Amino acid sequence: MLTVIGKRLVQLVPTLFFVSVLIFSLQQLLPGDPALVMAGEERDPEVIEEIRRRYRLDQPLPIQYFYWIKGVFSGDLGESMRLNVPVLDLILQKLPVTLQLATMAMIIALLIGVTAGVVSAVKKDSWVDYAVNVFSLWGISTPNFWLGIMLIFLFAVTLGWLPASGYVSPLEDWRQSLATTIMPAFVLGNAIAGVIMRHTRSAMLQALQSDYVRTARAKGLEERVVVLKHAMRNALTPVITLGALEFGTLLSGAVLTEQIFTIPGFGKLIVDAVFNRDYAVVQGVVLVTATTYIILNLLADIGYILVNPRLRG
Amino acid sequence: MKRYTATGLLAATALAASVGLASAQTTLRIGLAEDPDVLDPTMARTYVGRIVFASLCDKLFDIDEKLNIIPQLALSHETLDDGRTVVIRLRPNVKFHDGETMDAEAVKASLDRHLTMQGSFRRPELAAVDKVEVVDPLTVKLSLKTPFSPLISQLTDRAGMIMSPKAIKEAGDKFGQKPVCAGPYKFVERVPQDRIVVEKFADYWNKDAIHIDRIVYQPIVDSTVRLANLKSGQLDLIERLLATDIKDVRSNPRLKLATVTEIGYQSITINVGKGEPAKGPLGSDPRIRKALELAIDREALNQVVYNGEYTVGNQWVSPENPYYQEKYPVPRRDVAKAKQLIKEAGVATPIVVDFMVPQNPETRQAAEVIQAMAAEAGFDMRIRVVEFATSLKEAEEGRFQAYMLNWSGRPDPDGNLYIFTKTKAPQNYGGYSDPEVDVWLDEARTKSELKERKAIYEKIAGKLLSGEGSLLYLYHRKWLIAHTARLEGLQMRPDGLVRVVGLKAK
Numbered sequence: 170m171l172t173v174i175g176k177r178l179v180q181l182v183p184t185l186f187f188v189s190v191l192i193f194s195l196q197q198l199l200p201g202d203p204a205l206v207m208a209g210e211e212r213d214p215e216v217i218e219e220i221r222r223r224y225r226l227d228q229p230l231p232i233q234y235f236y237w238i239k240g241v242f243s244g245d246l247g248e249s250m251r252l253n254v255p256v257l258d259l260i261l262q263k264l265p266v267t268l269q270l271a272t273m274a275m276i277i278a279l280l281i282g283v284t285a286g287v288v289s290a291v292k293k294d295s296w297v298d299y300a301v302n303v304f305s306l307w308g309i310s311t312p313n314f315w316l317g318i319m320l321i322f323l324f325a326v327t328l329g330w331l332p333a334s335g336y337v338s339p340l341e342d343w344r345q346s347l348a349t350t351i352m353p354a355f356v357l358g359n360a361i362a363g364v365i366m367r368h369t370r371s372a373m374l375q376a377l378q379s380d381y382v383r384t385a386r387a388k389g390l391e392e393r394v395v396v397l398k399h400a401m402r403n404a405l406t407p408v409i410t411l412g413a414l415e416f417g418t419l420l421s422g423a424v425l426t427e428q429i430f431t432i433p434g435f436g437k438l439i440v441d442a443v444f445n446r447d448y449a450v451v452q453g454v455v456l457v458t459a460t461t462y463i464i465l466n467l468l469a470d471i472g473y474i475l476v477n478p479r480l481r482g
Numbered sequence: 483m484k485r486y487t488a489t490g491l492l493a494a495t496a497l498a499a500s501v502g503l504a505s506a507q508t509t510l511r512i513g514l515a516e517d518p519d520v521l522d523p524t525m526a527r528t529y530v531g532r533i534v535f536a537s538l539c540d541k542l543f544d545i546d547e548k549l550n551i552i553p554q555l556a557l558s559h560e561t562l563d564d565g566r567t568v569v570i571r572l573r574p575n576v577k578f579h580d581g582e583t584m585d586a587e588a589v590k591a592s593l594d595r596h597l598t599m600q601g602s603f604r605r606p607e608l609a610a611v612d613k614v615e616v617v618d619p620l621t622v623k624l625s626l627k628t629p630f631s632p633l634i635s636q637l638t639d640r641a642g643m644i645m646s647p648k649a650i651k652e653a654g655d656k657f658g659q660k661p662v663c664a665g666p667y668k669f670v671e672r673v674p675q676d677r678i679v680v681e682k683f684a685d686y687w688n689k690d691a692i693h694i695d696r697i698v699y700q701p702i703v704d705s706t707v708r709l710a711n712l713k714s715g716q717l718d719l720i721e722r723l724l725a726t727d728i729k730d731v732r733s734n735p736r737l738k739l740a741t742v743t744e745i746g747y748q749s750i751t752i753n754v755g756k757g758e759p760a761k762g763p764l765g766s767d768p769r770i771r772k773a774l775e776l777a778i779d780r781e782a783l784n785q786v787v788y789n790g791e792y793t794v795g796n797q798w799v800s801p802e803n804p805y806y807q808e809k810y811p812v813p814r815r816d817v818a819k820a821k822q823l824i825k826e827a828g829v830a831t832p833i834v835v836d837f838m839v840p841q842n843p844e845t846r847q848a849a850e851v852i853q854a855m856a857a858e859a860g861f862d863m864r865i866r867v868v869e870f871a872t873s874l875k876e877a878e879e880g881r882f883q884a885y886m887l888n889w890s891g892r893p894d895p896d897g898n899l900y901i902f903t904k905t906k907a908p909q910n911y912g913g914y915s916d917p918e919v920d921v922w923l924d925e926a927r928t929k930s931e932l933k934e935r936k937a938i939y940e941k942i943a944g945k946l947l948s949g950e951g952s953l954l955y956l957y958h959r960k961w962l963i964a965h966t967a968r969l970e971g972l973q974m975r976p977d978g979l980v981r982v983v984g985l986k987a988k
Binding site: 200201202205206207208209210212213214215216219220223251252253254259262318321322325326329332333334335336428429430431433437438441444445446 | 517519520522525527528529600601602603605606655656658659673674675676677700701702703704706707710711713714715716869870871872874875876878889890908909
């Protein structure tokens with residue numbers, strides 16, 4: 170198992186290098202001029218020239234890249250043009266927020282998705298199965314922004330139970346933190362729950378028809394044990410992959426949901442940065458997200474090995 | 483507005499708890515339409531940042547509701563030497579948030595920083611200033627390179643914000659991370675894209691007019707969500723309400739609406755002199771431009787898109803402004819005359835126009851209404867919706883024939899006209915150039931009497947509004963602020979900023 174991890178870690182280096190070149194060159198394709206955007210309404214040519222000089226926008230691309238990557242190796246991701254704050258500080262500030270939201274969303278998604286998937290597979294073709302299927306389709310097809318606004322109107326404006334938006338760190342007040350994040354986490358989790366449910370259901374159906382389940386039943390095991398211990402454990406492998414990938418997506422920021430609920434996470438950070446052509450921030454965030462994504466993939470692989478001993482070789 | 487420590491999970495107000503407010507303190511929560519940029523008066527450039535500065539940094543001068551210049555940190559000013567010298571007398575006994583004294587030395591330090599710091603956005607605004615001298619502890623003298631009457635009006639904005647000399651020395655270009663000024667509130671903390679917190683400054687020179695202990699600014703980009711927060715009581719005041727939400731606010735007894743006509747304008751910039759696109763009929767023939775103007779019914783546009791809430795206009799200042807030229811009233815729609823002008827010009831219809839519109843639901847809707855109106859006169863306005871940052875670049879390079887753009891406005895008419903009309907000026911996107919207009923624009927800057935200046939602007943209006951100009955002014959928006967009915971004492975000024983002095987919670 171250690172060799173597997175070691176191999177994957179070595180693969181990380183060229184992948185990240187490729188990602189860094191890609192981010193850097195792709196964002197040059199964005200139309201518009203960062204110096205012009207940054208100047209806001211004060212578009213004096215002299216000032217704009219100075220911005221270009223200061224952020225090396227007047228230098229050729231390879232040189233700009235060189236300076237950036239040199240900084241990255243020494244832990245300096247550059248400075249936000251808009252806020253004059255180091256990008257690393259911004260990322261460290263947003264990371265816990267996004268992590269919290271993603272974890273909550275994932276817990277909700279797994280609770281709903283796996284339970285619904287298992288139940289509908291066991292009760293295949295019954296009304297429960299149909300109901301769960303309709304629910305899952307609803308989850309997949311409901312747009313996040315719509316569900317978000319509806320939840321705000323229901324729980325914040327009409328009922329007044331939850332704050333409409335904003336964010337409080339759990340370290341300051343965990344109950345408030347829960348109150349501010351439960352709606353966005355549900356919106357995000359709901360969408361993923363549908364996908365997880367579909368995957369769990371088909372994997373479970375397959376598992377339930379397999380020989381070892383028949384054997385388990387023939388041994389006279391309780392149905393509960395057959396389903397939960399024998400079938401589900403095997404069925405979980407694809408769900409873990411899916412979960413890890415979805416979690417990675419969540420970590421890269423839930424753009425619309427964060428925007429609606431004003432959650433100051435990665436999604437909001439990157440959207441604002443793109444619109445303001447705050448290149449250093451975009452580069453920094455994408456690099457961090459890409460790294461996280463790759464690491465999560467690695468963790469998913471380790472996860473397989475843990476649930477499925479046959480892969481330990 | 484009183485926030486009490488909550489007992490239950492849902493009753494707690496999110497931020498009050500997070501900043502550990504005592505129960506009897508009053509907190510004002512303001513919803514902003516965007517996250518401000520850096521909070522450094524020298525480096526700042528966004529409108530939304532000015533809203534926050536209104537509580538943090540007092541300026542030498544301010545404007546009143548009629549756009550008159552009134553003293554703030556200054557007591558008075560005097561223009562000498564044919565406009566080449568301006569002497570400013572300062573208010574005594576003013577302290578900065580760090581306890582330092584606000585005096586002539588401090589004013590000099592701030593103005594010098596605006597003038598010399600690398601990356602300063604204030605330099606163009608103060609370009610006329612040659613040097614700043616301390617006459618005595620409460621008097622500063624500004625020597626100008628040339629007479630420049632809009633100078634005092636520049637000092638009603640960020641260029642006039644005075645920062646603690648000690649803080650600018652210590653923080654350098656990091657000043658914006660913890661601004662230290664002489665405003666009614668001092669900086670507490672900022673979490674980008676989440677909140678900016680300020681608290682009452684006990685030694686403020688006008689402290690008796692400050693009734694709220696703490697202000698939390700929260701950027702909430704989505705206007706629907708901003709309003710939902712106000713309705714649910716999470717926010718006490720929101721800026722830039724959508725015109726379409728006015729009805730909703732008016733019908734809610736717990737909310738109040740405050741409005742004022744902006745000092746800026748919404749216009750269509752026409753490319754008359756930049757590259758190939760300018761060579762079309764619209765860019766090359768003033769009659770066609772006049773025809774386009776006559777095809778547009780500004781009042782109907784206002785009714786359809788903005789519920790009739792905005793002020794229609796045809797000049798760079800609104801009809802309520804003392805510099806408005808009554809001689810040139812808003813023209814009525816006249817499609818027959820528009821068609822006749824096109825016929826006279828001998829141009830075949832439909833006249834195809836590349837109409838660049840920045841992405842924004844309201845602006846886009848207005849552009850569609852204009853498109854429909856102009857079609858009746860023979861124009862084919864081809865709307866091209868472009869994201870804002872991209873549109874700036876396109877405009878700069880002249881890749882448009884018509885460009886829908888708004889200007890937030892400056893208190894002095896010069897700020898609404900000069901940079902858009904003078905030959906090769908930074909925001910003259912349409913490439914307009916007229917040597918006579920150039921001379922008049924500069925001349926108006928040297929005069930300080932309203933009557934004299936207005937007479938010069940009248941000559942400019944005669945040219946620009948005849949169809950020759952490159953800007954077609956349409957209407958002046960209203961700054962729309964919605965707040966809880968418990969809030970009293972909000973003074974609306976034409977710049978739309980939220981002035982916190984005098985605000986009270988019932």
